[in-house]
Amino acid sequence: MITRLAPFIACAIALGWPAAPARAQSAPRIALRPFAEVSGERFAATQSFNATFGQSVEPLYGGGLDVTFRDRYFVDLAASRFKKTGDQVFVNNGQVFHLGLAMTATLTPVELIGGYRFHPRVHGQPVAWLIPYAGGGVGWYGYQQTSAFAQPSENIDTRKTGVVAIAGAELRVHRWIGIAGDVVYTHVPGILGSDPSVSHAFGEDDLGGVAGRFRVIVGR
Amino acid sequence: MFRSRAVFLPASVLVAALAVSHGQSTTDASRFVVLAGVGLPAVDAGMATETTHAPSTAETLHRVELRRAMQDQRAGLSAPYTPGRLIVRFKDAASSAARLNALRSASSTAVIGERPSDANFDVVRMDPTEDPEAAAEVLRARPEIDYVQPAYRVHTMFVPNDPYYLSSPSFTPGQWNLPLIGLEQAWDIQPAAGSTITVAVLDTGMAYMNATITATLPAFRDDQGTQYPALGPVVIPYSAADQLVGGSGAGRVVKPRDFIWDGTPSQFMPLDFDGHGTHVSGTIGQLTNDHIGTAGVAFNVKLMPVKVIDSIWDDLFGAPGSGDDSTVARAIRYAADNGANVINMSIGREGPPDTAPAIEEAIRYAVSQGVFIAIAAGNAYENGNPKEVIAEIASRVQGAVSVAAVDRHAVGQTGTRRCQGTPASPDCHAYYSSSGSWVEISAPGGSERGFDRDGYVWQQTFDFNLTDTFLLPPDSFTAPRFDVLKYVGYIGTSMATPHVTGVAAMMMQQGIRDPAAIEAAMEKFAIDLGAPGRDDLFGYGLIDARSSLRGLGLAR
Numbered sequence: 001m002i003t004r005l006a007p008f009i010a011c012a013i014a015l016g017w018p019a020a021p022a023r024a025q026s027a028p029r030i031a032l033r034p035f036a037e038v039s040g041e042r043f044a045a046t047q048s049f050n051a052t053f054g055q056s057v058e059p060l061y062g063g064g065l066d067v068t069f070r071d072r073y074f075v076d077l078a079a080s081r082f083k084k085t086g087d088q089v090f091v092n093n094g095q096v097f098h099l100g101l102a103m104t105a106t107l108t109p110v111e112l113i114g115g116y117r118f119h120p121r122v123h124g125q126p127v128a129w130l131i132p133y134a135g136g137g138v139g140w141y142g143y144q145q146t147s148a149f150a151q152p153s154e155n156i157d158t159r160k161t162g163v164v165a166i167a168g169a170e171l172r173v174h175r176w177i178g179i180a181g182d183v184v185y186t187h188v189p190g191i192l193g194s195d196p197s198v199s200h201a202f203g204e205d206d207l208g209g210v211a212g213r214f215r216v217i218v219g220r
Numbered sequence: 221m222f223r224s225r226a227v228f229l230p231a232s233v234l235v236a237a238l239a240v241s242h243g244q245s246t247t248d249a250s251r252f253v254v255l256a257g258v259g260l261p262a263v264d265a266g267m268a269t270e271t272t273h274a275p276s277t278a279e280t281l282h283r284v285e286l287r288r289a290m291q292d293q294r295a296g297l298s299a300p301y302t303p304g305r306l307i308v309r310f311k312d313a314a315s316s317a318a319r320l321n322a323l324r325s326a327s328s329t330a331v332i333g334e335r336p337s338d339a340n341f342d343v344v345r346m347d348p349t350e351d352p353e354a355a356a357e358v359l360r361a362r363p364e365i366d367y368v369q370p371a372y373r374v375h376t377m378f379v380p381n382d383p384y385y386l387s388s389p390s391f392t393p394g395q396w397n398l399p400l401i402g403l404e405q406a407w408d409i410q411p412a413a414g415s416t417i418t419v420a421v422l423d424t425g426m427a428y429m430n431a432t433i434t435a436t437l438p439a440f441r442d443d444q445g446t447q448y449p450a451l452g453p454v455v456i457p458y459s460a461a462d463q464l465v466g467g468s469g470a471g472r473v474v475k476p477r478d479f480i481w482d483g484t485p486s487q488f489m490p491l492d493f494d495g496h497g498t499h500v501s502g503t504i505g506q507l508t509n510d511h512i513g514t515a516g517v518a519f520n521v522k523l524m525p526v527k528v529i530d531s532i533w534d535d536l537f538g539a540p541g542s543g544d545d546s547t548v549a550r551a552i553r554y555a556a557d558n559g560a561n562v563i564n565m566s567i568g569r570e571g572p573p574d575t576a577p578a579i580e581e582a583i584r585y586a587v588s589q590g591v592f593i594a595i596a597a598g599n600a601y602e603n604g605n606p607k608e609v610i611a612e613i614a615s616r617v618q619g620a621v622s623v624a625a626v627d628r629h630a631v632g633q634t635g636t637r638r639c640q641g642t643p644a645s646p647d648c649h650a651y652y653s654s655s656g657s658w659v660e661i662s663a664p665g666g667s668e669r670g671f672d673r674d675g676y677v678w679q680q681t682f683d684f685n686l687t688d689t690f691l692l693p694p695d696s697f698t699a700p701r702f703d704v705l706k707y708v709g710y711i712g713t714s715m716a717t718p719h720v721t722g723v724a725a726m727m728m729q730q731g732i733r734d735p736a737a738i739e740a741a742m743e744k745f746a747i748d749l750g751a752p753g754r755d756d757l758f759g760y761g762l763i764d765a766r767s768s769l770r771g772l773g774l775a776r
Contacts, residue, residue, distance in 0.1 A: 045774075052774045090771040092737035099731045099771040101409065147773050149409050149766075156775055196744060197776035207775075 033066040033219030037080065039184065041211035045192050045204035051096040052103060052198055053086040060109070066217060068117065074133065075114045082107040088147055091201035103147040107207065109186070111164050113137035129172045133182070136165040141188045141207060162188035162208055170217065180215040251436040251538040254458075254486050259430035260703065262459030264513075265683050268706040282691060285443035287532045300571065301370035302544045304348035306330070306356060307578045309341040314364035322365060326358035336482070336546070338554040340585075341578050343371070343546055367577035371544035374529065374569045374610070385508075385515045393674035393709075395514055396631050397664030401719055402766035403517060406726060409769045414518030414725035418474055419504055420555035420563045421718075422548065423497030425480075425490040426525035427461040427682070427702065428473045433491075435537045437699060446694060454699035458491060461498050461705055463506055463513045463680045464523070471522070472505075475558045478527040479551050480534050480541045490527035493534055493702065495681040497525065499710050500566045502679030503718035504725070513707055514679055517722025517765075524560050526551045529567060532690055533700060543567070548610070549578040552593075556586035561728050564721040565595045566714035570606040580613045587619035592728065592735040594720040596713035597622040597759075598654030608654055615658040619735030621742065622658050624759055625650035625665020625716040626749065628675045639749040639758070648749065649757045653713055660759040661742055662749060665716035666709070676709025684708065723765045730769050741768050 042057045043049045049056035062080025088101040115135015120127050138161060145156040168182020186208035193205030310319050323330040329347040336343060346355065352370035359368040387394030398404075407413060437451040465472050478490035492498045505523055506516030528551045529543040541547060548567065555563050563586060569576075583593055598608035611622035630639060630648035641647035649655075650667045666677040683704040689697055720742070727738050743754075745768045746761035754760050 048774055086774070088771040088773055090732055090737060090741050092734065092740040095734065095737065097732040097734070097737055097771070099769070101770060103773045105774050143775065145773055145775055147770070149405065149770055154773075156773075192775050194776040196772055198772045198774050200776065201772065 028068075028220060029070060031068045031071070031219055033068065033178075033217050034063065035066055035078075035180075035215045035217040036063040037061070037078065037213055037215040039080065039211040039213035041082070041184075041186075041209045043209040044187075044206040045199050045202070045209075047202040048192065048199040048204050051089050051091060051202070052105075053084055058082050058084060060107070060211070062109075066219075071119075071131075072117055073114070074117055074135065075112070076135075076137075077110075077112050079108065079110045089198055091198060094202075101148040103145065106142075106144040108142035108144075109139050110142070111137060111139035111186075113164060113166060115166065117170070131170040131172070131178075132168070133170060133180075134165075134167040136163070138162070139164045139186060139188070141186075141191065143191045143207065158191060160188060160190040160207075162186055166213075168213070176218060176220060178217040178219075180213075180217060182213050182215075184211040184213050185209075186211070252481075252484075252486070253434045254489050254491065255432045255434075256429060256489055258432040259457055259459055261430060262427075262462055263704045264462065265704050265706045268683065268708045279688075279691060282443070283532065283688065286690060287530075287535070289441065289443035300569070301352055301372045302542055302546075303352070304346055304350070305371040305544070305546070306344040306346065306352050306359070306368060307341050307371055307546050307549070308332075308344050308359065308368045309366040309578070309581070311364055311366055318364045322359060322362040325362065326355040330355070336550055338550040338557065339546070340553065340581065341546075341549070367581075369545060369575055369577055371546045372569055372571060372575065372609070374543045374545065374548055374567045393671075393676065393678065395678060396628055396674075397666065397677050397715075397719065398515060398517065400631055400664050401723070401762065402764050406723070406765035406769050409766065410726050410730055412729060413508070413520040414505075414722070414729050415520035417518065417561045417725040417728050418522040418524055418559050419518070419721060419725050420524040420526050420551075420560035421497060421501050421504065422526045422528045422551050422555065422563060422565050422567060423492075423500050424494035424529045424531050425478065425492035425497045425527040426464070426473070426476070426501050426523065427459065427492050427498040427705070428465050428476065428523070428525055429458075429460050429489070429491075431458040431489070431491065432456070433458055433702075435699075437536055438538075440536060442690065448690065448694045448697050451697070451699055456699055457701055457703040459703035459705070461502070461680050463705075464498065464502055466507055474522050474524050476525045477551070477554055477558075479547045479554075480527050480530045480539045480543065482541050484540065490525045491702075492525075492527075492531075492682075493537070493687070493700070494529070494531035495684065495687065495708070496529070496566070496710070496714065497527070499679045499681040499708065500564060500714060500718045501525065502681065503677065503715060504564060504722045506679060516679075517719055518725040521562075521722070521725045524555060524558065526555055533687075536690075545576050545578050549582040552579070552582035552586050556589045556591045560586075560591055562721055562724045563591055563593045564718050565593060565610065566712075566717045568596050568598055568608045568610045570598070570600060571609045573607055573609065573612055576609050576613065579610055580617075583613055583617055583620050587617055587735045590733060590735060591619075592724045592738050593617075593620040594717045594724060595620060595622050596717045597624040597656075597659050599652040599712050599714075601652050601654050605654055605656070607656060608658060611654075612656075612658040615660055619739055621660045621720060621739050622759070623713060623717040623720045624655070624659045624662045624757065625653040625667075625713045626662050626758070626762060627651075627665070627667035627669070628671050630664070630749070630762060636748065638747065638762075641750075650711070650713075650716075652711070653716075653757070655756040657756060659756055660739070661720060661746055662758040662762045663716035663719035665713050666711040668711060673709060676711055677715040678707055678709045680705050681708050682706070720763055723763055723768060726765065727768055741771070
């Protein structure tokens with residue numbers, strides 16, 4: 001885990017720490033900022049999602065709390081959810097046969113991310129309305145799967161740990177409101193890939209992916 | 221019922237006589253005429269109590285030998301092939317002269333007959349006393365020829381005997397075979413049970429319509445040399461199996477075809493004079509959930525009876541054809557070209573591998589047309605366990621599977637180590653079920669050993685006491701009646717195969733239309749038996765209808 005996060009931490013230190021602007025000194029020492037978010041994730045298990053849901057980009061909705069320290073460092077605790085009903089299928093040599101039996105998957109990520117907020121300058125002047133940030137962390141990914149005519153032992157309710165890395169920027173649109181857009185990478189092993197399953201048929205074992213995320217943040 | 225029959229029979233004689241006098245018969249010397257639709261519904265005689273139709277009973281062996289004797293008497297030779305016949309596929313570029321020259325190199329009497337319907341090969345006629353295997357050997361070296369083979373005889377993979385789905389005091393066995401493969405849950409998933417699917421049953425025919433038959437029965441000698449008297453012209457009542465075709469049968473039976481009576485008015489009336497085909501058809505599609513009799517696997521499928529095996533009665537009636545490779549290859553093509561989605565072949569033959577190119581090509585053709593094929597793996601485990609030629613083809617074609625049999629020992633075994641041959645995990649390999657590299661999947665075929673009648677696979681077919689009169693002494697020999705039906709128990713890989721066929725029909729309706737994918741799914745979801753992984757006794761294991769229909773979720 002630490003190994004995976006190391007590049008992001010190093011990046012944050014290299015870019016942020018040497019350039020701490022005077023403005024940051026006047027920001028609240030600690031700010032608690034709740035947020036709501038929506039993201040569209042392209043799942044790494046592209047073929048599996050295409051087979052069962054007809055597409056591999058899916059929305060997640062959620063919210064959480066962002067804590068910033070001197071407007072430089074932040075820790076986010078976010079929870080989101082994806083739920084969709086698709087099809088039980090059979091896969092043979094890459095060909096997918098839909099069986100018309102409902103299969104519902106629910107993914108509930110809870111992610112704890114730490115990172116650094118940058119304060120860029122243009123012509124020596126701070127750009128107060130734009131705050132790039134980057135970070136990384138750990139996530140706990142709850143996964144439930146139910147399907148038509150399943151025996152109780154065939155339904156799935158599990159939680160696995162994964163890693164997450166983010167990079168994006170926050171746009172201050174109001175004294176108390178910011179909006180943020182970022183790219184989120186997650187790697188979630190241990191849920192997909194077991195036999196028999198669609199993901200095993202396609203050799204896909206990562207329930208993570210790359211997401212574009214949009215947040216509305218309340219707070220300074 | 222019987223009183224009305226007393227009136228019916230004389231009337232039938234009159235009708236039949238009139239029909240014959242009006243020249244409706246064109247078969248072998250007008251010995252055999254079927255008046256379709258003229259006849260009463262079947263008498264349901266309930267459950268049969270006798271257990272003579274198991275693989276090793278004296279009656280079963282007698283039937284097999286008698287049929288062989290009938291064929292031999294007709295052909296004048298005892299051989300595993302139809303004498304005087306070769307199946308030849310000439311290269312397209314070969315001229316007529318070149319083809320004839322090639323034939324002359326092997327036989328001076330060989331002539332190319334008119335190509336039969338539904339065949340992509342020619343049937344070469346030659347002197348019946350010549351050895352077709354030797355002739356084929358010579359012809360194989362000729363450049364004009366793709367393949368050549370004798371017309372090897374095929375036979376059913378059965379061993380017959382009685383019914384009812386649930387075990388009850390009056391009928392203790394119940395249909396143990398259906399829940400064993402997860403069918404109750406499968407029916408929940410797909411209550412339509414294959415209603416859009418057509419299953420061709422290549423067998424001894426099917427009791428699918430009422431009819432009155434007039435036939436002239438000649439004298440014959442049985443396999444032990446006993447002389448049976450000629451019975452002369454007789455009228456034989458024939459009734460549809462009501463639990464197979466329903467009250468009217470309308471729409472259930474499609475495109476029936478009889479290759480044993482090919483070229484006669486009966487060629488589109490594949491009536492079963494044996495009982496095997498009707499029993500097999502019952503396991504595939506017996507009417508179910510109607511408070512009557514037994515259940516079938518895919519009980520709403522449409523059935524296409526295609527007769528490829530001649531019964532003893534077919535031979536006595538003077539059928540012009542017999543069940544051999546040519547018949548089977550044509551029947552497979554006929555089924556594929558006439559809308560069948562699944563073909564059941566509870567038939568087979570032993571012999572060296574790769575001696576049935578005509579059938580192999582037909583199987584590959586059918587699969588390429590989207591037809592799934594289930595083939596019996598053979599009943600000769602205790603008889604030297606020879607290679608089953610047709611089943612062996614299935615193992616080389618993705619989309620065709622060979623089916624071995626398990627017995628009732630499999631019932632109640634759970635977990636991953638089933639049928640290990642230990643007290644805690646009894647061996648469930650049916651004693652007769654052939655083993656080998658060609659075995660791909662297993663299904664219930666039954667066994668009397670250890671279970672007596674409780675170990676049979678039960679379906680509706682004829683009352684053998686009234687049909688198999690050739691088993692009686694000559695002075696008791698009478699014309700058969702095919703209008704009394706019973707629930708009879710059979711045993712064999714013939715009985716295992718229709719389970720797989722029925723599940724395939726349900727899988728097709730569920731959405732897996734590709735035969736190769738159906739086979740892959742069956743093998744993937746099979747319940748492993750015996751040695752871990754695929755093995756020669758059970759193949760990939762016992763077919764699991766429920767899991768095969770449910771398919772895969774995103775995760776497991």
